[in-house]
Amino acid sequence: MSSADRPSLNVAVLYPDLLNLYGDRGNARTLEQRCAARSIEANVIGVGIGDDWSSEEADIVLVGGGQDREQRRVQADLQQRGEDLRKYVDNDGVVLAVCGGFQLFGHHYRGWDGEIMEGIGVFDAVATHPGPRIARCVGNVIALWEGETVVGFENHGGRTYLNEGQQALADVVSGFGNNGGDGLEGAKVKNAYGTYLHGAVLPKNPRLADRLISLAMVRRYGPEEANLAPLDDSAALRAHAEALHAALSAGESSLGRRFA
Amino acid sequence: MAGKAARFGMRALGSGGTALPGLIAERMQPNALGQLAAGLSSVALITGTNGKTTTAAMLARILRTDGRAVVHNRAGSNLMRGVTAAMIDAASPIGRLPNETNAVLEADEAALPAIAAAAPPSVAVFTNLMRDQLDRYGEIESIALRWADALSKFPPHTTIALNVDDPLIASLSRHWPGQSLSFGIEDPDIPPAPPGEIVDAVWDPQTDEDFRYSRRYFAQLGRWHTAGGTQRPRPDIAAEHIAASSEGTSFTLRTPQTSADIALPAEGLYSVYNALAAAASATALGVSLETIRAGLGSHQAAFGRQEEVLVQGRRVRVLLGKNPSGMNQALRTLQHPGERHHLLVLLNDGIADGTDVSWIWDVDWESQAEHCESLTVGGRRAADMALRLEYAGLPAPCQPIANDIGTALRTALDAVPDAGQLVVLPTYTAMLDVRQRLGHLGASRLWDVA
Numbered sequence A: 001m002s003s004a005d006r007p008s009l010n011v012a013v014l015y016p017d018l019l020n021l022y023g024d025r026g027n028a029r030t031l032e033q034r035c036a037a038r039s040i041e042a043n044v045i046g047v048g049i050g051d052d053w054s055s056e057e058a059d060i061v062l063v064g065g066g067q068d069r070e071q072r073r074v075q076a077d078l079q080q081r082g083e084d085l086r087k088y089v090d091n092d093g094v095v096l097a098v099c100g101g102f103q104l105f106g107h108h109y110r111g112w113d114g115e116i117m118e119g120i121g122v123f124d125a126v127a128t129h130p131g132p133r134i135a136r137c138v139g140n141v142i143a144l145w146e147g148e149t150v151v152g153f154e155n156h157g158g159r160t161y162l163n164e165g166q167q168a169l170a171d172v173v174s175g176f177g178n179n180g181g182d183g184l185e186g187a188k189v190k191n192a193y194g195t196y197l198h199g200a201v202l203p204k205n206p207r208l209a210d211r212l213i214s215l216a217m218v219r220r221y222g223p224e225e226a227n228l229a230p231l232d233d234s235a236a237l238r239a240h241a242e243a244l245h246a247a248l249s250a251g252e253s254s255l256g257r258r259f260a
Numbered sequence B: 001m002a003g004k005a006a007r008f009g010m011r012a013l014g015s016g017g018t019a020l021p022g023l024i025a026e027r028m029q030p031n032a033l034g035q036l037a038a039g040l041s042s043v044a045l046i047t048g049t050n051g052k053t054t055t056a057a058m059l060a061r062i063l064r065t066d067g068r069a070v071v072h073n074r075a076g077s078n079l080m081r082g083v084t085a086a087m088i089d090a091a092s093p094i095g096r097l098p099n100e101t102n103a104v105l106e107a108d109e110a111a112l113p114a115i116a117a118a119a120p121p122s123v124a125v126f127t128n129l130m131r132d133q134l135d136r137y138g139e140i141e142s143i144a145l146r147w148a149d150a151l152s153k154f155p156p157h158t159t160i161a162l163n164v165d166d167p168l169i170a171s172l173s174r175h176w177p178g179q180s181l182s183f184g185i186e187d188p189d190i191p192p193a194p195p196g197e198i199v200d201a202v203w204d205p206q207t208d209e210d211f212r213y214s215r216r217y218f219a220q221l222g223r224w225h226t227a228g229g230t231q232r233p234r235p236d237i238a239a240e241h242i243a244a245s246s247e248g249t250s251f252t253l254r255t256p257q258t259s260a261d262i263a264l265p266a267e268g269l270y271s272v273y274n275a276l277a278a279a280a281s282a283t284a285l286g287v288s289l290e291t292i293r294a295g296l297g298s299h300q301a302a303f304g305r306q307e308e309v310l311v312q313g314r315r316v317r318v319l320l321g322k323n324p325s326g327m328n329q330a331l332r333t334l335q336h337p338g339e340r341h342h343l344l345v346l347l348n349d350g351i352a353d354g355t356d357v358s359w360i361w362d363v364d365w366e367s368q369a370e371h372c373e374s375l376t377v378g379g380r381r382a383a384d385m386a387l388r389l390e391y392a393g394l395p396a397p398c399q400p401i402a403n404d405i406g407t408a409l410r411t412a413l414d415a416v417p418d419a420g421q422l423v424v425l426p427t428y429t430a431m432l433d434v435r436q437r438l439g440h441l442g443a444s445r446l447w448d449v450a
């Protein structure tokens, strides 16, 4: 550490009172506590519609999922921030975009009625809703990320398709992933991660959480900060194992929604 | 009657539902509910995300106090089948209900249109609309649309009773030209919701205006208005001067004509809302305020909702929690200053619980950190729950005990001293399971079905 001060990271949660549908606040909490355990101070702030904020203040940006109506609501404000956020990602800024947030960080989302919701194009991907009579992608997911399992729950009507050359985050082992067809889950551009997994995703996947922290530390303090002190992850790994079991045993996803 | 009660009780405890006869009747006779309902004196339908079962129990008690015969689907079996099953259970072998029977039916929020079509309501009460089991119901907007559709098919003589403290419920009056009764809380001293609490609806989908609050009690409930001048209407039936008492909660129930002091043997603001919903429905059915007062005063906790039993010299209190708002409200009753509790938290992920357990991250478990004496965690997703509670700063739960609620219950009971109290916080199917096991351990005063 070049500075004698305690290192700190700024974690910005975009639209926390609108895009918070599936326990996504668990991600901020996980980053905060896993930082604290390494004596890194994580300052978590919420960024709402109209707030005066720029990504220069951020080390990690989190954005969660919402209902369609909430995604529609934030769309115009997010467009205003589009250039700033694209530049941030170009400069190796760390992002975790989940579900609806993942869709909005792609080029656009086409609703079942054909309405287009513009995204900010961080990911070279588009999302399309196949129509009101087509079942949503709902259930426990297992995916392979860098040779390790990541687990979570997905619940999305829209299907994401990655354009040629856009890297996926992970490969689906069980569940739908981006679209239930090509076996891909999420997307990754530099240090920006997009995924459909919630649950929340970071608590049960501590290595993914630490990757985000590590990337942010390197960007802020230099490459010597890449290695984080190991933590006791027994509780997280038990929850991870339990989620693997839930995904493999139930076949819940095939049941779909009871009131579809 | 005893034989029948026992049969009913076995079904309730054994299979986690009371829907089997309903299923058979539905197969044999698709319009079974419609035919049974045709002879009823009145039908009260109770719907909404939270509070249906308790409201129905309160209303049934009020009507019985008024000397009326009541048929009631009280095990939370609130889909078409469960409602039909309750009617069949009350009917004679030739499929006819006794004369002058009043039905009190809790209706699953998504099943409301079908149930209302088969059993046209005399009164329909809407309690609140919150996120719940998103894997099952989808977004709250789609529920609101279903309700608007159901309202358009209600018979014109129906009275609807609306919780106007919930702006999403208050707005249903736009879809109903007939009689309505509003209810809500009128008490300036209600403490505000804790900061950071999850709110499911922050603006009016029809006018696009944000909801603003002079006081928000919990979730989106409170004294709301919008910039465009829409205001929470003054409720016809209101709770005033709300205070915690040793017995539960006391308040003044005000109707357009008069008022009465209520001693409600249940805790928490959500119980007051349930009492208001029951009082409004009873008023619509012509029950006097004096009878409502007596009925509410003799309320007994419904199946797993603030239910308390005695097991091995320990008191066991069961507080069902199945979505963020419901669980937050249950937890709020456990936050008396200086009080500490032995907790057993049970998380299942069955279809009836919601297969997605993400919602536990939206519950304010942090509020329990200073009130928790011991913690045991069980259920099919015990490890997920234990991880959440570790992040919330609760004392280490040792090992989560997955897949065996019996062991979890015994472990939790062992941590409680003689004459102490264990608080059980289960999801729906875990609640059915733990009640059955409490029964095997000889629990006294277990919710009886006579």
Ligand SMILES: [Zn+2]
Pocket (backbone or CB within 6 Å): A022, A065, A098, A099, A100, A153, A154, A155, A156, A196, A197, A198
């Ligand atoms: Zn999602």
